[in-house]
Amino acid sequence: MVPRLAFPARAERLLSLLGFFALWWLAAALAADPRLLPGPQAVLAVIWQGVLSGEMTGNIGITLARVAAAFVLSMLVGSVLGVFAGRSRRADALLDPWIIITLNLPALVVIVLAYVWVGLNETAAILAVAIVKVPTVVVTVREGARALDPGLDELAAVYHLPRLRRLQRIVAPQLAPYIAAAGRSGLAITWKIVLIVELLGRPNGVGYALNLFFQNFDVAGILAYGLAFAAIMLAIETTLLQPWERRAHAWRRGA
């Protein structure tokens, strides 16, 4: 059944994408103003030029590095704190007010304060993104830690399983779906915040480039960078994160 369902789903996705480009082309033709809404061909030409000159690839590479650093940092810190909060009432009580405050703090406030207090540098940029992202990872992983099967903890206790084996064989497989979910939603949030961070205080990256295009009213440049970067993040999600999430759930399908 799966292959039969998979093909139409892929075909529908492709059709939907073609529909998007067709609508865009039509809207650009109706607008008849390439400065306000350039067509797909014009935007693709800007992308091609950016790739050839190395300017776009350079900016995208820098942004990807920032996204990766902030993503890894927030996933690591958020997962550890989430496990503590889910396993210990005291840790949860201590962390909960911080989580609520940081969840409700506008990302812009965090970014501006990070630049003011730490300086206009990479540390401030990565830290700001991590501060915004960590609470959402904590909340998701905390749910996973709360859902850990106490019966399996007892099993580990009776057989005196070493701590590492418990973590690898008992805890990690139960947390994996939650961490994968936090990762998927986290990546989407992280790269959007990174662009704001770059727009406000970095001398390079996609966010910085978008700011320049905005000041020059270069809509083709804005669309070129926006689409190229979104396509790369989509590729990362479909080739890395989605297969990882499927692997985390694999034993359920095998059961």
Add this chain to the structure above:
Amino acid sequence: MRGDAALELRIIEKVFGGQPVLRDVGFVAGPGEILALFGPSGAGKSTTLRIALGLDRDFIGHVRRPDARLGVMFQEPRLLPWLSVANNLRLVARDDVSDEKIATLLTGVGLPPAVAALLPGKLSLGMARRTALARALVVDPGLLVLDEPFASLDPQLTAQLGAVVARCARANAVTVLLATHELEQALAIADRILVLSGSPSTLQADIAVPDRRDAAAIDALRRALPARFPFLESSGGR
């Protein structure tokens, strides 16, 4: 503690939710001895087992187990669904456990070798319970704790797995503490029957099971126990 005891348990009082649930429950088990802990539902059999396993330390009294190697079967199989049957056994076994030992144990509990590669989700309840028993035995336990291990299994399988437990206890001097509410199961394999009942539950009797070759004595015990403990009329006899 008695010199040759494999398990010494003494519960002066166990309180749950502000209410005493167990009081004056104490026994000593020797190596290779099979004790059937018997009582109606809610009599505190599982709580006593959890105390024996060291999972519940919130009680007044003491528990001593000179041999730290424990094997356990909980009421539910508690297999890890993401690990194959063989890996469920390897999880608790020594690092150098051989494939042959795992295969022998699985065959011993009546599972075909091909089951080793399956995930627990593919197993029936009976197969899952057999796997849980094999996992309890893979550690070469000094004390085997079984909580209603064969509940909801058919009588033939119950007898078969009971025989595996009894054989293991006799051959390797494994002490077995078995919670059950099936009188026939207790009579079939136990050396002693401990009866828990009352509110709070207390140890009402510690009865030595006669030699099983003496059918008349076993039959007499089969008739005497329900007369002394009425709850057996509804829960025990088969």
